[in-house]
Amino acid sequence: MSVAAIVTAAGSGSRLGHALPKALAPLGGTPLVVHAVRAILEGARGAAPADRLERVVVTAPADRLPEFHQALRAAGLDGPLAETRLDVVAGGSTRQGSVAAGLAVLPPDVDVVLVHDAARALVPADVVRRVIGAVRAGHGAVVPALAVTDTIKRVGLDEDDAPGSGDTQGWPVVETVAREELRAVQTPQGFARELLDRAHAAGRGRAHDEAVAASDDAGLVEQLGEPVWVVAGHADAAKITTPWDLAVAGLVLAGRPP
Numbered sequence: 001m002s003v004a005a006i007v008t009a010a011g012s013g014s015r016l017g018h019a020l021p022k023a024l025a026p027l028g029g030t031p032l033v034v035h036a037v038r039a040i041l042e043g044a045r046g047a048a049p050a051d052r053l054e055r056v057v058v059t060a061p062a063d064r065l066p067e068f069h070q071a072l073r074a075a076g077l078d079g080p081l082a083e084t085r086l087d088v089v090a091g092g093s094t095r096q097g098s099v100a101a102g103l104a105v106l107p108p109d110v111d112v113v114l115v116h117d118a119a120r121a122l123v124p125a126d127v128v129r130r131v132i133g134a135v136r137a138g139h140g141a142v143v144p145a146l147a148v149t150d151t152i153k154r155v156g157l158d159e160d161d162a163p164g165s166g167d168t169q170g171w172p173v174v175e176t177v178a179r180e181e182l183r184a185v186q187t188p189q190g191f192a193r194e195l196l197d198r199a200h201a202a203g204r205g206r207a208h209d210e211a212v213a214a215s216d217d218a219g220l221v222e223q224l225g226e227p228v229w230v231v232a233g234h235a236d237a238a239k240i241t242t243p244w245d246l247a248v249a250g251l252v253l254a255g256r257p258p
């Protein structure tokens with residue numbers, strides 16, 4: 001199989017609130033996007049030798065391409081000495097649009113595509129390997145995920161159930177959801193290229209704005225009625241969204257062997 005990875009890094013990181021776009025924010029002195037690309041390269045190295053990672057495409061904010069090139073070059077991931085060809089392309093206004101921009105530049109011989117969030121900078125190589133392996137085993141769409149540990153309740157968000165104000169603001173509980181069958185989904189998500197192309201083409205017709213854009217690629221595959229397979233994820237693949245998440249990731253990184 002010829003494998004390519006799209007690393008989505010075009011978001012601004014509004015919830016992180018860093019001066020830089022989130023993917024350039026430092027974690028242990030290294031930008032998140034560099035951690036994320038390294039994690040994919042390391043995971044792919046451990047996959048079956050036949051599953052060659054041919055290319056990595058990083059989607060970046062359109063006005064930041066030189067800074068992304070610079071960060072990746074400084075890490076030895078971009079340029080003539082890099083082991084895998086790496087491209088930086090301008091992302092879209094939604095994550096889905098960014099993945100589509102990455103898909104658009106993949107060469108025709110790529111038959112497996114990993115889609116990975118730069119924000120999941122510390123995904124362990126084992127997770128990447130598992131996803132590639134499950135696609136190789138014949139699953140057209142594969143997502144890593146974790147069991148949910150909190151009790152989950154559905155709440156009513158209808159106009160009629162208007163929340164209060166101040167400390168009493170809240171929502172009415174509609175039901176407690178059976179937790180056993182819930183999974184919190186991570187990345188990289190792995191796909192047969194043909195299936196992902198088809199899912200995005202169908203999704204393009206529906207998603208004109210942020211509100212209806214899919215939050216993950218497997219969701220687009222589900223909307224086609226095609227099966228999606230779940231493999232074990234890892235806590236270290238948690239998405240860095242808030243300053244708290246970044247602080248936790250710093251502890252995870254500090255705890256790893258050098």
Ligand code: CTP
Pocket residue numbers: 008009010011012013014015016022023059091092093094095096098099117118119120239240241
């Ligand atoms: N992403 C992207 N293009 C977008 C929006 C998001 O490539 N238009 C990427 C982000 O860079 C991130 C991943 O998708 O790696 C997951 O998105 P999220 O965690 O929401 O990141 P941001 O959108 O940057 O953060 P926020 O929503 O807080 O602004």
Ligand code: MG
Pocket residue numbers: 011
């Ligand atoms: Mg976002």
